[in-house]
Amino acid sequence: MYLSDIYTIATNLAGLPGMSIPAGFVAGSKGDMPVGLQIIGNYFDESRLLNVAHQYQQETDWHTRAPQGFE
Numbered sequence: 861m862y863l864s865d866i867y868t869i870a871t872n873l874a875g876l877p878g879m880s881i882p883a884g885f886v887a888g889s890k891g892d893m894p895v896g897l898q899i900i901g902n903y904f905d906e907s908r909l910l911n912v913a914h915q916y917q918q919e920t921d922w923h924t925r926a927p928q929g930f931e
Contacts, residue, residue, distance in 0.1 A: 877901040882922040892927040
């Protein structure tokens, strides 16, 4: 959990808008594990950040998939 905080806290401390969206799976020792794409925007530019995430969702189907065993 410490490493997950390290990779996300800088965005919060800087006051930048950020979000993570589903971006695929990677094979792990316990099966497929989900991967997230972290998008970070500029100050007061949340609308562009949401638009990028929406466009990515329209072009991919990662948001509809689940790892094996979670169907």
